[in-house]
Amino acid sequence: xxxxxxxxxxxxxxxxxxxxxxxxxxxxxxxxxxxxxxxxxxxxxxxxxxxxxxxxxxxxxxxxxxxxxxxxxxxxxxxxxxxxxxxxxxxxxxxxxxxxxxxxxxxxxxxxxxxxxxxxxxxxxxxxxxxxxxxxxxxxxxxxxxxxxxxxxxxxxxxxxxxxxxxxxxxxxxxxxxxxxxxxxxxxxxxxxxxxxxxxxxxxxxxxxxxxxxxxxxxxxxxxxxxxxxxxxxxxxxxxxxxxxxxxxxxxxxxxxxxxxxxxxxxxxxxxxxxxxxxxxxxxxxxxxxxxxxxxxxxxxxxxxxxxx
Ligand code: HSE
Numbered sequence: 001x002x003x004x005x006x007x008x009x010x011x012x013x014x015x016x017x018x019x020x021x022x023x024x025x026x027x028x029x030x031x032x033x034x035x036x037x038x039x040x041x042x043x044x045x046x047x048x049x050x051x052x053x054x055x056x057x058x059x060x061x062x063x064x065x066x067x068x069x070x071x072x073x074x075x076x077x078x079x080x081x082x083x084x085x086x087x088x089x090x091x092x093x094x095x096x097x098x099x100x101x102x103x104x105x106x107x108x109x110x111x112x113x114x115x116x117x118x119x120x121x122x123x124x125x126x127x128x129x130x131x132x133x134x135x136x137x138x139x140x141x142x143x144x145x146x147x148x149x150x151x152x153x154x155x156x157x158x159x160x161x162x163x164x165x166x167x168x169x170x171x172x173x174x175x176x177x178x179x180x181x182x183x184x185x186x187x188x189x190x191x192x193x194x195x196x197x198x199x200x201x202x203x204x205x206x207x208x209x210x211x212x213x214x215x216x217x218x219x220x221x222x223x224x225x226x227x228x229x230x231x232x233x234x235x236x237x238x239x240x241x242x243x244x245x246x247x248x249x250x251x252x253x254x255x256x257x258x259x260x261x262x263x264x265x266x267x268x269x270x271x272x273x274x275x276x277x278x279x280x281x282x283x284x285x286x287x288x289x290x291x292x293x294x295x296x297x298x299x300x301x302x303x304x305x306x307x308x309x
Pocket of ligand 1: 013014019020021136138139181184185258261
């Protein structure tokens with residue numbers, strides 16, 4: 001193989017109650033990346049469209065991952081990359097994760113798929129660190145594995161793939177302000193009261209039980225975040241308005257996607273998802289903030305191969 005084109009999905013991390021431990025992949029939004037094998041060793045980026053990102057191979061999340069993998073595999077060839085961002089960095093939809101996970105997946109195709117999904121997730125976490133300073137797994141594991149995932153443990157890394165109820169739909173709105181993950185982590189408390197921890201872990205359990213049982217009501221009751229959302233919502237203008245409108249229109253639950261500012265809602269079925277989209281898509285009109293909204297299914301396969309030569 002000399003050439004590969006892939007789609008790497010956007011992801012929703014945290015999923016309300018599961019800070020740093022739950023995530024799912026989105027079908028409707030993502031990046032396209034191409035990989036071309038070169039005789040010259042090493043990695044280079046020949047084109048980036050859709051966002052203003054660095055071409056410095058050690059600073060760019062995608063090229064840094066490819067470089068590390070080629071070195072570890074002692075490859076006798078190189079890879080040249082193009083990246084088309086389908087959504088903005090700083091949106092809360094796992095932009096650097098899509099690049100990092102896509103890079104790991106793509107490079108692995110040229111390395112006879114020697115690395116497992118878990119190993120690819122670790123390489124992609126390195127890319128996350130290059131982009132935003134921390135090795136967080138929830139977005140990159142969701143992009144790599146597809147569907148809904150639980151990061152059951154970080155040390156050692158353990159990823160559990162969870163079931164995706166058939167009628168589950170995502171509605172999301174992205175107000176065009178940029179929130180850096182690093183900043184959104186700095187507003188969080190270092191300690192939390194035990195009673196809040198009890199509420200939160202009970203909701204994580206409820207959400208996972210709801211996914212296994214396809215119990216949409218239980219999923220809805222469990223999509224509650226009393227620990228992170230109260231701090232981070234202050235960074236997102238009109239968060240309460242959007243969330244309340246989504247719930248009034250029939251969403252099962254709504255919250256902050258990753259570190260924001262995108263707000264996501266989960267819904268049962270297309271009809272309710274359309275109603276929720278209608279209820280929130282114009283919420284930023286006349287506020288001076290541009291916003292884009294979309295409906296999507298959960299992406300069950302993760303990264304997809306679009307072309308291979
Ligand atoms: N779990 C991470 C956070 C996702 O919320 O900070 C963003 O990378």
